[in-house]
Every structure is written in structure tokens, then in C-alpha cells.
Amino acid sequence: MSYTAPLLEEIEFEVNEEDGPAFDLxxxxxxxxxxxxxxxxxxxxxxxxxxxxxxxxxxxxxxxxTVIYYIxxxxxxxxxxxxxxxxxxxxxxxxxxxxxxxxHDEHAVQIKGTSSGCFSSVGFSNTSEDGxxxxxxxxxxxxxxxxxxxxxxxxxxxxxxxxxxTYNRDDFVKIIWENxxxxxxxxxxxxxxxxxxxxxxxYDYNSVMHYPETAFSKNGNKTIIPLxxxxxxxxxxxxxxxxIAKLNKMYCETEKxxxxx
Numbered sequence: 001m002s003y004t005a006p007l008l009e010e011i012e013f014e015v016n017e018e019d020g021p022a023f024d025l026x027x028x029x030x031x032x033x034x035x036x037x038x039x040x041x042x043x044x045x046x047x048x049x050x051x052x053x054x055x056x057x058x059x060x061x062x063x064x065x066t067v068i069y070y071i072x073x074x075x076x077x078x079x080x081x082x083x084x085x086x087x088x089x090x091x092x093x094x095x096x097x098x099x100x101x102x103x104h105d106e107h108a109v110q111i112k113g114t115s116s117g118c119f120s121s122v123g124f125s126n127t128s129e130d131g132x133x134x135x136x137x138x139x140x141x142x143x144x145x146x147x148x149x150x151x152x153x154x155x156x157x158x159x160x161x162x163x164x165x166t167y168n169r170d171d172f173v174k175i176i177w178e179n180x181x182x183x184x185x186x187x188x189x190x191x192x193x194x195x196x197x198x199x200x201x202x203y204d205y206n207s208v209m210h211y212p213e214t215a216f217s218k219n220g221n222k223t224i225i226p227l228x229x230x231x232x233x234x235x236x237x238x239x240x241x242x243x244i245a246k247l248n249k250m251y252c253e254t255e256k257x258x259x260x261x
Contacts, residue, residue, distance in 0.1 A: 032162055032187045034119040034153065036137060060123030060159055062097075065251050067109065067157065069138075070102040075113035080145055084111060087150040094244045096252035097158065109136040109157055118144035118152075123159035148208050148236030155209060155243070159250065163203070163210040164224060164233070165191050172203045173233070174225045181218040188216075188223075199249035204242035205231040 062068075067088075073081060088099040102108035107126040121136040138157050140150060164173055167190055175188050204210070205226055212234025213222045226233055239247070 029117075032165065034117065035156055035161070036119060036121045060125060061251060062124045062158065064098075065096050066098040066100050067154075068100050068102050068106045069109050069111055072110065072112040072114070076140075080113070080140070083145050083147065083150055084140070087147060087154055090147070090151060090238060091154060091158075091247070094239060095247045097247070107136075109138050111138045111140065113140050113142070113144075115139045116141050118149055120153040120156040122156050122161065146236050148238045151238055152208050152236060155239075155247070158247065160209055160243075160246075161191060163207040165189065166198055166203060167191065168203065172205070172227055174227060176221070176223050176225060179217050179219055179221045179223045181216050184216040199246050201242050201246045201249065204240055205233050206235060206240040207243050208236060208239050209243065210234055 069088075071081060071084060076084070091097050092099060109121065118140055120138040121134075125134045125136065136157070138153055140153065144150065144153070163169075165188065169190060177185065177188075180188065205228065210233045211224055213224050213226075214220060215223050215234075217223050224233065
């Protein structure tokens with residue numbers, strides 16, 4: 001089935017707050033825990049002075065605003081497949097993005113659940129710097145199946161980075177370095193502006209791309225403290241209004257301009 005916007009059906013998602021999001025599975029061995037970056041992406045992030053949180057490079061955006069995918073259905077049960085499809089519908093319903101099952105030899109993202117953790121490639125990439133074919137992956141282990149967590153990883157696939165590493169994050173959160181697990185401090189580095197942009201959308205505590213307060217904590221204490229009184233971070237219910245606005249600026253404004261011409 002191909003998912004396109006708009007969709008008429010409205011889907012409600014129940015969240016058991018007592019369980020809490022499966023954040024530990026987002027904090028794995030990959031960059032910032034759950035992002036599979038190419039060497040070029042890593043270099044761009046670590047070499048420049050400041051950054052933001054949506055992929056600038058148009059080459060890394062999915063062509064024709066369409067994500068080609070195939071689900072390794074043997075890795076998931078029926079309910080998990082439905083949750084993956086529901087996340088696609090949510091994104092499509094709030095943007096111009098389309099999701100299309102792979103046909104023949106099309107380049108696609110492999111949605112699988114054989115590895116531990118929740119993680120994804122970032123943006124579209126069908127060849128490496130050496131010209132070799134790149135296999136794009138979105139992995140969802142058993143504990144990843146919360147609507148917002150699946151959406152979080154799909155937004156990585158579309159080219160989103162994490163909110164709390166944006167260039168101006170120090171105006172909005174305080175990083176408590178002494179509480180961060182040794183060897184994982186690099187996960188709190190700020191991005192560079194040669195790689196990503198915020199598309200003019202303000203910092204959003206409520207973004208589904210924001211780390212929770214105890215991300216990579218060595219002692220259970222907070223590693224990120226919002227500077228705004230009463231602000232909460234790290235929700236995994238689904239896209240915030242700012243996430244939707246950013247996604248549309250990233251992919252859909254060019255479509256409107258093309259149609260206008």
C-alpha cells in the first residue's frame with residue numbers, strides 16, 4: 001500500500017505514560033544513539049562551528065518527496081506492522097511526503113527488527129563517497145513500538161537530526177556534563193550549519209526529536225535541564241506542530257513553488 005497526503009482517516013494512539021518511552025533503545029552505539037551516519041555526514045557535523053536540526057543538502061532528501069521502503073515482515077508481528085504503517089500515515093497526512101513499497105530494483109530503506117535498538121540512516125543516500133551502493137536501514141527492536149518512537153526514527157530517515165543539538169540550544173537547555181556517562185559526551189555536541197538547518201522554526205521543547213532529561217545519564221540524574229520553567233522534553237507521542245512545520249518547509253515548499261510556476 002502506498003501512503004500519500006491527505007488521508008481522510010484520523011487515527012488515535014493510546015500511550016501508557018507509566019511505562020515511559022523506550023528511550024534506552026535509542027541510546028545505542030550509533031551517533032547520538034540512533035543515527036546511522038555516513039563518514040561525510042559525521043565529518044560535516046564535527047568540523048563546523050554551529051548547526052541546526054534539518055538536513056540542508058537537497059541531495060539527501062528523498063526524490064519526488066517519496067520514501068521507497070520494504071518491511072521485513074518476518075521480523076514483526078501483525079500489530080507491529082500496523083504500527084509502522086500508522087506512523088507512515090501520520091507523516092503523510094501532515095505533509096506532502098509519500099511512502100511507497102519497493103518494486104523491482106528501486107533504492108529503498110529496509111525496515112527491519114533483527115538488531116537491538118531503535119536506529120535509522122539519516123536522509124536519502126543511495127551511494128557512498130566511493131560510489132558504492134549504500135543500504136539504508138530503519139531498525140525497530142521489540143521495545144521500539146511506541147507511535148512516537150517509530151515516527152522519531154522515520155523522521156531521521158527523512159533527514160531530521162536531534163533537537164537538543166541545534167546551534168542555539170544553550171539558550172534553551174543546560175547540559176549537565178558531570179552526569180553524562182563517560183565516553184558518550186560526543187552525543188551532546190552541537191551540529192554545524194553546513195549540514196543542517198532549523199528552517200526558521202523556533203526551538204521546540206515538545207519536539208519528538210528532543211532527547212529526554214536523563215539521556216546517556218551515568219547515575220540516573222538529569223543530563224539536560226530546560227531553562228524555561230515547567231518545560232518538559234523527550235515526548236514520544238508523535239510529531240509536534242513545529243516538527244510538522246519543519247517537515248513541510250524541508251520537503252513541501254519547493255513542491256508549492258514548482259506548481260506555482
